[in-house]
Amino acid sequence: MSEEERMSDNPLDRYEPVIGLEVHTHLKTESKLFSPAPVRYGGAPNHDVHPIDLGMPGVLPVLNEKVIGLAIRLGLATHSTVNTRSVFARKNYFYPDLPKGYQISQYEEPVVSNGWIEVEVPVKGSGKKRGAETVTKRIGVTRAHLEEDAGKSIHDVALSGSEGTHIDLNRAGVPLLEIVSEPDLRSAAEASAYLRALRSILRYIEVSDADMEKGQFRCDANVSLRPWGRSQFGTRTEIKNLNSFANVEGAIEAEIVRQSEILDDGGEIQQATMGFDVERRKTRVLRLKENADDYRYFDDPDLIPLMIDEELIEAIRADLPELPEQKRERFEQEYGLAGETTAILVASRRLADFFEHCARACNAPKAAANWIARDLRQELNERNLEVDETRLEPDALASLIRLVEEGRLTTKNARELLPELVEEGGDPQAMMEERGLEAVSDTGMIDEWVTAVISGNAAAVESVRGGDDKPLNFLMGQVMKAAGGKAAPGEVRKRLMEMIRGDG
Amino acid sequence: MLALYAMSRITREDVERTADLARLSLSNDEIESMTHDLGQILDHVEQLQALDTQGIEPTAHAIPLATPLRADKASPGIDPDLALANAPSSDAYAFVVPKVIEAEEG
Numbered sequence: 001m002s003e004e005e006r007m008s009d010n011p012l013d014r015y016e017p018v019i020g021l022e023v024h025t026h027l028k029t030e031s032k033l034f035s036p037a038p039v040r041y042g043g044a045p046n047h048d049v050h051p052i053d054l055g056m057p058g059v060l061p062v063l064n065e066k067v068i069g070l071a072i073r074l075g076l077a078t079h080s081t082v083n084t085r086s087v088f089a090r091k092n093y094f095y096p097d098l099p100k101g102y103q104i105s106q107y108e109e110p111v112v113s114n115g116w117i118e119v120e121v122p123v124k125g126s127g128k129k130r131g132a133e134t135v136t137k138r139i140g141v142t143r144a145h146l147e148e149d150a151g152k153s154i155h156d157v158a159l160s161g162s163e164g165t166h167i168d169l170n171r172a173g174v175p176l177l178e179i180v181s182e183p184d185l186r187s188a189a190e191a192s193a194y195l196r197a198l199r200s201i202l203r204y205i206e207v208s209d210a211d212m213e214k215g216q217f218r219c220d221a222n223v224s225l226r227p228w229g230r231s232q233f234g235t236r237t238e239i240k241n242l243n244s245f246a247n248v249e250g251a252i253e254a255e256i257v258r259q260s261e262i263l264d265d266g267g268e269i270q271q272a273t274m275g276f277d278v279e280r281r282k283t284r285v286l287r288l289k290e291n292a293d294d295y296r297y298f299d300d301p302d303l304i305p306l307m308i309d310e311e312l313i314e315a316i317r318a319d320l321p322e323l324p325e326q327k328r329e330r331f332e333q334e335y336g337l338a339g340e341t342t343a344i345l346v347a348s349r350r351l352a353d354f355f356e357h358c359a360r361a362c363n364a365p366k367a368a369a370n371w372i373a374r375d376l377r378q379e380l381n382e383r384n385l386e387v388d389e390t391r392l393e394p395d396a397l398a399s400l401i402r403l404v405e406e407g408r409l410t411t412k413n414a415r416e417l418l419p420e421l422v423e424e425g426g427d428p429q430a431m432m433e434e435r436g437l438e439a440v441s442d443t444g445m446i447d448e449w450v451t452a453v454i455s456g457n458a459a460a461v462e463s464v465r466g467g468d469d470k471p472l473n474f475l476m477g478q479v480m481k482a483a484g485g486k487a488a489p490g491e492v493r494k495r496l497m498e499m500i501r502g503d504g
Numbered sequence: 505m506l507a508l509y510a511m512s513r514i515t516r517e518d519v520e521r522t523a524d525l526a527r528l529s530l531s532n533d534e535i536e537s538m539t540h541d542l543g544q545i546l547d548h549v550e551q552l553q554a555l556d557t558q559g560i561e562p563t564a565h566a567i568p569l570a571t572p573l574r575a576d577k578a579s580p581g582i583d584p585d586l587a588l589a590n591a592p593s594s595d596a597y598a599f600v601v602p603k604v605i606e607a608e609e610g
Contacts, residue, residue: 031578038578045597046588048581066576094527096601155604166598169587296525306571 011260012187015225018233019191019252020142020183023198024176025208026149026216027070033148033175034061034104041214045168053173055099060302067175068308071111071146072316073205074177077323078141080115082313086145088303091295097151097167105178107297110145111306112177117141118325119197120343121190134343139194140182146306149174171215177207183222183233188252192245195219196347200324204349212244219248223255225263234259235269239276239283251276255283327352335365344373351377354387354394361398364405371401375415379422391425400428407488413437441488443495449482450495464500472496514542 029039035052052059075082089107120134151169160166179198185191199217202208210217224236239255242248254276259269271289276282322330327346331337337345345355355372359365372387376397380387400417403409409432417431432438440446453475454461460471472493479492519538523530530538581587584597593600 029576031574031576036574036577036579037581044584046581046584046599047597049584049587050581053581054587062572062574064576065573068573092525096599096604153604154598160595160598162595162600164593164595164600164602165604166595166600168598294525304567304569304571 011225011256011264014227015256015260015263016228016230017186017188017252017256018183018224018226018236019185019187020222020236021181021185021191021194021248022220022222023179023181023195024149024218024220025179025202025210026214027067027175027177028206028208029064029066029070029175031064032173033064033067033146035173037173039174040170041216043170045166046170048170049172053099053169055101061104061300063303063306064175067146068111068306068312069316070207071144071177072308072313073320074144074179074202074207075112075115076313076317076320077201077205077207078112078115078117078144078179080112080141080144082308083109083111083113084308084310084313085109086111086306086308088146088300088306089297090300091147091297093295095150095153096165097153097169097172099151099169099172103148103150104300104303105147105297106145109305110143111308112144113142115141117194117197117201119190119194121193122187124187134193137184137190139184142180142182144177144179147176147178148172149176183224183236188249188256191221191252192249195245195248197324200347204321204323215243218243221248221252221255223252223259224269225256225259234263235271237269237272237274237283238289239274240286242276247276247278250278250281251283254281258283321349324349331355331369335359335369337366337369341369341373344377345369348386351387357394358398358401361395362401362405364401367401367405368398371397375418376422379419383422385422390422392421393425396421396426396428403428403432407441407490408432408439409437410439410485410487410489413439413485437486439488440483440486441491443491446479446483446487446491446495447499449479449487450492450499453478453482454496454499461500475500514539514546518542 026039027033031037032039032050032053035050037050037053038048040048052061072082074080086106087109088104090102091105091107092102094101116138118136119139121137123133123135149171151167151172154160154166154168157163181194185194199210202210202217208216212218219242221239221242222236223239224234226232226234237255237259239251242251251274255274262269270285272285273287273289274283275286277284324346328342331342331346331352344351346352351372355368358372359368362368376387376392380390383390400409400414400421404411404414409428413432414428417428417437420426420431421428457471457475457478460475463471464475475496476489476493479496480487480489483492516535516539519530519535519542523535523538588594588597588599591599
């Protein structure tokens with residue numbers, strides 16, 4: 001148990017959270033679900049709208065062919081049933097950014113149902129810190145259905161520049177898959193791990209770019225609590241419109257606290273739609289749910305049921321790329337990788353491809369994995385770039401790694417070349433030679449430096465002779481300084497020890 | 505499905521609730537006559553339900569067509585001035601509506 005869990009005021013001592021997520025993900029299409037208007041982000045308001053998106057009288061929706069293949073891919077990648085028949089339904093509600101007064105969605109017969117994905121979740125009590133122990137957990141995918149997005153309401157005067165609510169319908173009609181999980185998640189950290197795994201799958205199969213900042217990947221969280229050991233679920237609330245991983249975790253944690261305080265006081269949870277106040281880190285009730293019939297769903301008479309051929313499903317199955325979990329297993333077996341490094345590499349298909357190319361070229365897969373998952377990823381994060389958006393070629397990184405592996409370049413100097421390789425590209429060996437960075441492993445040179453350092457640091461040398469190894473790093477540092485950072489560290493350490501102990 | 509499908513007789517409360525969901529404001533007389541008329545429609549449907557439909561696939565649409573599809577090709581939206589032509593109020597190409605206090609997205 002972590003220190004947090006030992007504290008008596010932790011709600012998790014008394015209650016088990018039960019969490020299910022609904023994810024809305026924008027599909028990777030050029031045009032909208034039912035109209036030919038373009039799907040773009042950040043354009044001028046109402047410049048990408050078609051009369052169909054505006055809900056003009058007399059218009060008829062025509063389904064975008066591409067979304068069928070995308071829905072099938074999602075279904076297959078989540079071990080779900082792809083239903084050969086699904087039905088579009090109208091979800092009726094009134095809101096200014098919904099011009100028709102209904103959203104075309106799927107209700108009783110969704111296109112995808114009854115699947116699961118595997119998620120690496122933190123082991124309970126191992127905390128949130130990096131490198132926490134994980135275990136594979138299977139999370140059920142209840143269903144996924146096609147629907148159109150609504151427009152955007154801008155309530156903030158600071159953003160809109162004038163009073164009233166501003167409505168931009170560019171987003172109205174953008175194709176979505178709503179992916180609903182089973183209530184299989186048991187903590188905020190598990191919810192976040194599931195979301196990351198799902199996003200990674202969506203990107204691998206090129207169904208969605210799933211960029212949260214662009215609103216392409218949004219999440220609602222259903223949260224309830226029950227006393228430990230009880231099988232029956234408690235009453236749940238739904239937290240709407242969570243648009244970052246941090247907010248998903250923060251909102252779930254805040255809602256767990258809110259519900260536990262009500263339950264501790266002997267109260268009852270009311271079924272409600274909640275919002276998350278990011279500033280105050282608190283959830284609050286937006287509206288109470290009186291009953292589920294509010295939306296008066298019915299089959300849309302403008303649209304014929306969507307029939308999907310088995311042959312199409314099989315053709316797409318044959319064409320499906322290797323998925324993150326499969327890649328992870330293969331990397332572990334083929335390259336002997338393990339743990340968090342593998343997780344980082346396989347989270348992005350582009351990074352995984354870069355790694356494989358580099359690992360083969362340098363024939364040092366573990367070194368390549370470490371370089372890419374740590375040093376290179378840090379460079380990418382700092383610049384907010386994907387690996388294939390830099391000047392660094394996988395062959396160049398492979399060459400850098402080889403130079404280090406062969407002892408010709410110190411790790412420190414190699415690290416210093418990396419930012420330039422990322423920004424400008426280039427050949428590491430040529431850079432090393434031009435700048436005279438090649439490591440000196442000539443024992444004559446190294447002995448000279450070591451001898452000078454030993455004679456100049458008598459006190460430290462005495463301590464080491466007396467059995468205290470602590471000053472050794474200091475002496476190492478002095479030698480490297482004398483060598484201008486170019487001495488092969490292994491050789492320096494060896495000679496230093498030998499000469500201090502007097503057997504060199 | 506809506507409660508009114510399952511019952512042969514519709515109550516005044518059903519009508520009031522449905523009108524509320526549809527944002528319709530009905531007078532007392534209208535509620536009375538709606539309750540009566542909708543009840544009659546449901547009675548008629550009830551007669552149809554006497555038929556044995558066991559083993560017959562539900563009809564989702566009257567025309568036996570394959571789903572008509574459109575290739576994923578984008579074409580420009582309509583002229584934004586035209587899109588906004590009937591808007592009672594607009595600003596910088598946005599429709600402007602009275603301030604919505606609570607974000608109630610569906």
